[in-house]
Amino acid sequence: xxxxxxxxxxxxxxxLDIHLGGKWQLGRDNLSIRxxxxxxxxxxxxxxxxxxxxxxxxxxxxxxxxxxxxIRIASRKNIQVEKDELPSGIQQLITLATAVPQKEDAxxxxxxxxxxxxxxxxxxxxxxxxxELMEFIGGAFLAVxxxxxxxxxxxSQDFWQFxxxxxxxxxxxxxxxxxxxxxxxxxxGIMQLKLFGAQIFVxxxxxIAMVRQMGAIMTGIIMAGRTGAAFASQLGTMQxxxxxxxxxxxxxxxxxxxxxxxxxxxxxxMPFLVLYADLMGVLGGALVAVGIFDISLPMYLxxxxxVVGLNDLFIGLFMGVVFGILISLSGxxxxxxxxxxxxxxxxAATSAVVTGxxxxxxxxxxITILCDIIxx
Amino acid sequence: MVDMExxxxxxxxxxxxxxxxxxxxxxxxxxxxxxxxIFIIMGGSGCGKSTLLKHMIGLKKPAKGKVxxxxxxxxxxxxVQREILMRNFGILYQSGALWSSMTLxxxxxxxxxxxxxxxxxxxxxxxxxxxxxxxxxxFEDFYxxxxxxxxxxxxxxxxxxxLDPELLFxxxxxxxxxxxxxxxxxxxxxxLRESLGTTVVVVTHELASIFAIGNNCVxxxxxxxxxxxxxxxxxxxxENNDPNIQSFLRRGEI
Numbered sequence: 001x002x003x004x005x006x007x008x009x010x011x012x013x014x015x016l017d018i019h020l021g022g023k024w025q026l027g028r029d030n031l032s033i034r035x036x037x038x039x040x041x042x043x044x045x046x047x048x049x050x051x052x053x054x055x056x057x058x059x060x061x062x063x064x065x066x067x068x069x070x071i072r073i074a075s076r077k078n079i080q081v082e083k084d085e086l087p088s089g090i091q092q093l094i095t096l097a098t099a100v101p102q103k104e105d106a107x108x109x110x111x112x113x114x115x116x117x118x119x120x121x122x123x124x125x126x127x128x129x130x131x132e133l134m135e136f137i138g139g140a141f142l143a144v145x146x147x148x149x150x151x152x153x154x155x156s157q158d159f160w161q162f163x164x165x166x167x168x169x170x171x172x173x174x175x176x177x178x179x180x181x182x183x184x185x186x187x188x189g190i191m192q193l194k195l196f197g198a199q200i201f202v203x204x205x206x207x208i209a210m211v212r213q214m215g216a217i218m219t220g221i222i223m224a225g226r227t228g229a230a231f232a233s234q235l236g237t238m239q240x241x242x243x244x245x246x247x248x249x250x251x252x253x254x255x256x257x258x259x260x261x262x263x264x265x266x267x268x269x270m271p272f273l274v275l276y277a278d279l280m281g282v283l284g285g286a287l288v289a290v291g292i293f294d295i296s297l298p299m300y301l302x303x304x305x306x307v308v309g310l311n312d313l314f315i316g317l318f319m320g321v322v323f324g325i326l327i328s329l330s331g332x333x334x335x336x337x338x339x340x341x342x343x344x345x346x347x348a349a350t351s352a353v354v355t356g357x358x359x360x361x362x363x364x365x366x367i368t369i370l371c372d373i374i375x376x
Numbered sequence: 377m378v379d380m381e382x383x384x385x386x387x388x389x390x391x392x393x394x395x396x397x398x399x400x401x402x403x404x405x406x407x408x409x410x411x412x413x414i415f416i417i418m419g420g421s422g423c424g425k426s427t428l429l430k431h432m433i434g435l436k437k438p439a440k441g442k443v444x445x446x447x448x449x450x451x452x453x454x455x456v457q458r459e460i461l462m463r464n465f466g467i468l469y470q471s472g473a474l475w476s477s478m479t480l481x482x483x484x485x486x487x488x489x490x491x492x493x494x495x496x497x498x499x500x501x502x503x504x505x506x507x508x509x510x511x512x513x514x515f516e517d518f519y520x521x522x523x524x525x526x527x528x529x530x531x532x533x534x535x536x537x538x539l540d541p542e543l544l545f546x547x548x549x550x551x552x553x554x555x556x557x558x559x560x561x562x563x564x565x566x567x568l569r570e571s572l573g574t575t576v577v578v579v580t581h582e583l584a585s586i587f588a589i590g591n592n593c594v595x596x597x598x599x600x601x602x603x604x605x606x607x608x609x610x611x612x613x614x615e616n617n618d619p620n621i622q623s624f625l626r627r628g629e630i
Binding site for chain 1: 458467470489
């Protein structure tokens, strides 16, 4: 084996003589700790390690990591390491690195959980999350009741701000989506109805579907993605900055000061947005019917007014109110539960949207079934 | 004025164990803070100083033991009692924790609007006074994101003082402050105690501050996970023989 600048040599008296030389740089292959291990296995009687650094030109942290692991191995095997020959800079840094003993229990050792453990932990977490959800809803309900008893604790300018965010600023996207949904409904419907020569019934299809269900659902989903996520990230960031702690310790209830105005604003604006979405949907349907399939506009509109009842409208608006409560509650809850890191804020927003949409779907089913039972 | 001889305990911590999940931070803490004390919580970084503070202000529930305010256990109180007690708290958080959607003036005005019956002009006067005490007059309409970290900390202090609380809690108040501001802060703390009789609990490891303002302190040791001593830091320096405390109080130069 050609002798490089770095090599291991067996010295007298069961000594390992390590020659360090050349340039030690991160990313450059010098001596590795594996070589030392190999040497020690081959020479189990080694009692002492000495160094020879005459040819060492330059070094950086790479030599320190090598020496530190060497020292660790040596102390495990009761081998004495003589550091006197090392350059004094290296000696000082080694002293510094070994001055504070490693904190044994600070390093998190996470054993890989098994299948059953994972399922169990997830189930427990799920049950806890239901508890948290109930607690949060209860708290929000109490806050609403307190609103009737004493003057609101939140600032009116905040409330107006949220009204604008959850109302006027959402109009463009709600217009676009509901117009398109009306358009698609009409297009798909009319293709089928044409087979029976019943094109005019597309007004029934679009009108009832939009007003009774789709207007509210689409608005709900838009608002969950838009406003629910915004609420979660606002409150999540406040949690990260200790701002929510500051409210709590000043005896200002985050529920009354932060959650309530958001919830009120969204719940108040949702029915208006739904009403508007209904209108846009019907217009979208009308565009297809009138523009492509030769149904006259007055005919389409008259037909729509004839078939869409007030109860359809009220069911839609009622769903809007319910969705408003659900979206704002899930947004605020995920925000307040947020942990203290930037990625946690992202998770909170994601989770708020998912929770919001799931809640919307469940609520829609429940309301639809109830309406069926009462017969409206 | 405060009678310094009158040692009436205001906070008593009994057998407190602090833990995050299964990880015990500190155990067997027993300490008493008297009215008018400037009480220092000290110890190496990561030993649980801020966690102890969080237990005192009700942000973290003890794993075991009690935090007593006068005769009452903080965690046994009902909501109304707790709210009344917490109105007497002023807290300066490590990062300031100003409400970022509000201007400095609104930040300081909010506790007053929520907990006092003052008119808006009176509140404005208070805001100006508190900001001038921390050297931030003229910054009323700035948002927290528009000022520097040190200024945010001082604004946080102004907010903590908004309601003239009986109890002030400071989490590392002088970290991030320049030496002159740090000295001003120490003077302000002493002044508050002299003039208003405020009890101050400070988490810090600034030795200069500890000796200048503290008249009572607790030393938390991360290795044994408990407190090593309580008492006047100046007396601890002279009389306590524990090597950890001596090394801490003398910057490791024993």
